[in-house]
Structures are given as structure tokens and as C-alpha cells.
Amino acid sequence: MDKRILPLTLGGLAIGTTEFVIMALLPDVAKSLNISIPQAGHFISSYAAGVVVGAPILVAYAAKFPPKRILIFLMIAFTIFNGLSALSNDYYTMMILRFMSGLPHGAFFGVGIVVSSRLAKPGKQAQSIAMMFAGLTLANLAMVPFVTWLGHQLSWRYAFGVVSLIGLVTILALKFLLPYMNSLRTVGLKDELEFFKTIKAWHIISISAIGFGGLFAWFSYITPLMTNVSKFPTDSIAYIMVLAGSGMVVGNFLGGIMSDKMRPALAASILFTAMILALICVFFFSENKIISLVLTFICGVLSMSVGTPINIIMLRTAKNSEMMAAAIMQAAFNIANSLGAFFGGLPLEFGLTYNYPSLVGAGLSILGLLLCLGFMRKYKAVI
Structure with missing residues (x-):
């Protein structure tokens, strides 16, 4: 691994841990703050909203x-x-702090x-980006299960303490390992934003914002799904998160390889097609423990693999606006996070069981696939 990319990987590890551990500790947080699980799901949406707001604003200001x-x-x-999130004692404080925690996320990515694409060897751009996103997959493979176990054994607050510790290590790595580069902005902000006045830009953003929502509808409620439907004991959730994280590690590199070997929109x-089938299977077969575990791994693979080709499509399309485009893609990804958590929670509000969020997710992924196919048909020259 190129040591220059390591600080970016560590940043992905910190961000991935805070973004996904709340999903694993949702019942613990809800119980501690005396709120319902669907209400605790609002913390997922609040973090995502912070990413959506922070990504374009911070990049616009800081790109110089x-x-x-x-x-x-x-x-x-x-x-x-x-x-500060570790110190929250009520619903509203936690909502505000989760929003503030999300602000740097999109701009960082x-x-x-x-930066990672500029440091990449020729023909290895997608795989270099995948190495940065390896931090997200390692978060789900190692850190999320660890802090989930820690949260169950001690308190969910320790999870955010660990995230802050990883953040400190990342700051040091950025200082000593990341090479100096001049500003990445090649045109003025006004010219950079011109791309986002096009239908093409919003077509790509909508693929991510809607299509990825399917996975978040499933993953946001994975803990109650596995404990209430699949009937796994609570103390096994950490190991199940390891399984999901293993799938994400595989999926991250699969997405990078597929994007370098074929047209990214085709990949x-x-x-997306595989995602739809997997989420439908989650709905029908989660009562079977063995099948449920297999599907957890498969969904983990798909949750990370589809991200790289979508990012490559945006980078190839947004000439002279790459950094803003990459930040807005993170915003779109977290709109998906928010939409998935919100719409996935609606069946639960009406008293339906915890396998229904995956059915909602399949519907969102179908919309994502249709948008992707429409993009392929309309813009063959850029994909």
C-alpha cells in the first residue's frame, strides 16, 4: 500500500466507524436516552443531513x-x-451533535x-480510490464490531470515544505522511459550479441518492432484524457486523476491479440488480439463521462495490469540478443514508416486522437501477 494514501484510509476508518456503529448500537442508544428505536434512527438521518450540508459548503470555501x-x-x-457526542444525555443534543459530526465527512472524502486519484499510477485510478475507501470497509470489518462489543459491555458512549481516538491518529498521519500539494482548484468557484446546472450532473446524483437508499434501509435496522426476526442473541451482533464488514472489504475491491475492467455504468x-435480488431475499428468508448470515455477507459486498463505479462516472463527467463533484457524491450517498433510514423506519412505525425495511430498500434500489440504465442509454460517450 502507498503510505501516502494511508492517512486517507485512516480518515475513512474514523468516518466509517462513526457512521455505521450507531446502526449497530441503535437499541442501546434508544434505551439510554429513553426514546424508541425509530426515534434513535433519526440520529442516522441527522448525521447524513450534516454530510449533505457540509460537503458543498466546506469544499467551496476550503478548495483554495x-x-x-x-x-x-x-x-x-x-x-x-x-x-462531544459521547457526552450527550438527551435526544435533541444528540441530534445536533450528530449533525455537526457529519459536516466534515463529505468534504474530507x-x-x-x-488527492488519491492524483497520487495513483496510470490506469489505477479506481483502485487507488478503492484503497481510500478501504478505511470504510475496515471500519465495518474490525472497528464497528469492536466498538459494538464495547458498547454492549460498557456503554455506547465509549464507541464515540474510540472514534475520537482514531481521529487523533488520523490528524497525526495527515501531518507526517500526506505530501504537500498545491490547491486542487483549477477554475473559479463560479465555473466549478456550472457543471451542477446540467441535467447530467443531477442524473448521477439521483442514482446515488435513491439507489443507495436501498442498502441503508436494510443496514440501518440490521440489529433489530437479526435479533427479532433471525433470533440471534444480542451479544452476537458484534460477530454479525464482522461478517458484514468482511463482505464490504470484498465489495470495495470488487467495485474497483470492475470499474477498471468495464464501463463503470455497466458495472x-x-x-444494482444484484442488490435488488439480495434485499428481496432478506425480506423472505431472514427467519432462517444460516440464510440470514449468508445474505448479510452478500449485502455487505454489494454495499461497497457499487460506490466506486458511481464515483468514477462522476469524476469522468465533471471535468474541472472533480473535488466539488466528489464532495457532492458523498452528500448524495448520505441523502441515501437519510432516505433509507427514514423510509425503512416507516413500516416499523405501523407495527410491521423488522424484515420490512429491506423490502422498502428493494424498491429504492429498483429506482436506482432504472436511473442508471437511463443514464447509460443517454450518455454512452462518457461511460
């Missing part, structure tokens, strides 16, 4: 500075707000994606 300085500043803010369409 060297990327190393930007990334260090963003990680300092991320570390502070996650540390927006800058980091462009995304194939993966």
Missing part, C-alpha cells in the same frame, strides 16, 4: 487552500464533535478522492 491543510482542519472538527447496473 492546500489539500493537506484542509484535511487536517476537517479531521480536527470531526474529532471534537464525535467526542471529496478532497481525499481527488453499477449489474451491482
Whole structure:
């Protein structure tokens, strides 16, 4: 691994841990704050909203500075707000702090994606980006299960303490390992934003914002799904998260390889189709423990593999606006996070069982596939 990419991978590890551990600890947080599980799901949406707001605004302001300085500043803010989240004692404070914690997320990845692509060897752009996103997969393979176990044994608050510790390590790595680069902005902000006045840009954004919502409808409620439907004991959730994380590790590299070997829009369409089938299977077969575990791994693979081709489509399309485009893709990804958590929680509000969010997810993924196929048909020249 190129050590210059390591600080970006560590940043992905910190961000992935805070983004996904709340899903694993949802019942614990709900019980501690005396709220319902669907209400605790609002913390997922609040974090996602922070990403959506922070990504374009912070990149627009910070892009004139060297990327190393930007990334260090963003990680300092991320570390502070996650540390404060550990001290939250009520619903509204937690909502605010989760929103603030999400603000640096999209900008960090927006800058980091462009930096990693610039540091990549010729023909290895997708795989270099995948190495940055390996932090997200490692978060789900190792850190999320660990802090889930820690949260169950001690308190969910320790999870956010660990996230802050990873944030501190990331800040040091950025300072000592990431090379200095001049500002990545090649055109003025006004020219950079011109791309986002096009239908093409919003077509790509909508693929992510809607299509990825299917996976978040499933993953946001994975803990009650596995304990209430699949009937696994609560103390086994950490091991189930390891299984999901293993799938994400495989999926991350699968997405990078597929994007370098074939048209990225074709790769995304194939993966969206597989996602739909997997989520439908979750709905019908989650009562069977063995099948449920297999599907957890498969959904983990699909949750990360489809991200790389969508990002490559955006980077190839958004000439001279790559950093803003990458940041807005993170915003779109977290709109999907918010939509998935919200719409996935609606069946639960009406008293339906915890396998119904995956059925909602399949519907969102079908819309994502249709949008992707429409993009392929309309813009053959860029995919």
C-alpha cells in the first residue's frame, strides 16, 4: 500500500466507524436516552443531513487552500464533535451533535478522492480510490464490531470515544505522511459550479441518492432484524457486523476491479440488480439463521462495490469540478443514508416486522437501477 494514501484510509476508518456503529448500537442508544428505536434512527438521518450540508459548503470555501491543510482542519472538527457526542444525555443534543459530526465527512472524502486519484499510477485510478475507501470497509470489518462489543459491555458512549481516538491518529498521519500539494482548484468557484446546472450532473446524483437508499434501509435496522426476526442473541451482533464488514472489504475491491475492467455504468447496473435480488431475499428468508448470515455477507459486498463505479462516472463527467463533484457524491450517498433510514423506519412505525425495511430498500434500489440504465442509454460517450 502507498503510505501516502494511508492517512486517507485512516480518515475513512474514523468516518466509517462513526457512521455505521450507531446502526449497530441503535437499541442501546434508544434505551439510554429513553426514546424508541425509530426515534434513535433519526440520529442516522441527522448525521447524513450534516454530510449533505457540509460537503458543498466546506469544499467551496476550503478548495483554495492546500489539500493537506484542509484535511487536517476537517479531521480536527470531526474529532471534537464525535467526542462531544459521547457526552450527550438527551435526544435533541444528540441530534445536533450528530449533525455537526457529519459536516466534515463529505468534504474530507471529496478532497481525499481527488488527492488519491492524483497520487495513483496510470490506469489505477479506481483502485487507488478503492484503497481510500478501504478505511470504510475496515471500519465495518474490525472497528464497528469492536466498538459494538464495547458498547454492549460498557456503554455506547465509549464507541464515540474510540472514534475520537482514531481521529487523533488520523490528524497525526495527515501531518507526517500526506505530501504537500498545491490547491486542487483549477477554475473559479463560479465555473466549478456550472457543471451542477446540467441535467447530467443531477442524473448521477439521483442514482446515488435513491439507489443507495436501498442498502441503508436494510443496514440501518440490521440489529433489530437479526435479533427479532433471525433470533440471534444480542451479544452476537458484534460477530454479525464482522461478517458484514468482511463482505464490504470484498465489495470495495470488487467495485474497483470492475470499474477498471468495464464501463463503470455497466458495472453499477449489474451491482444494482444484484442488490435488488439480495434485499428481496432478506425480506423472505431472514427467519432462517444460516440464510440470514449468508445474505448479510452478500449485502455487505454489494454495499461497497457499487460506490466506486458511481464515483468514477462522476469524476469522468465533471471535468474541472472533480473535488466539488466528489464532495457532492458523498452528500448524495448520505441523502441515501437519510432516505433509507427514514423510509425503512416507516413500516416499523405501523407495527410491521423488522424484515420490512429491506423490502422498502428493494424498491429504492429498483429506482436506482432504472436511473442508471437511463443514464447509460443517454450518455454512452462518457461511460
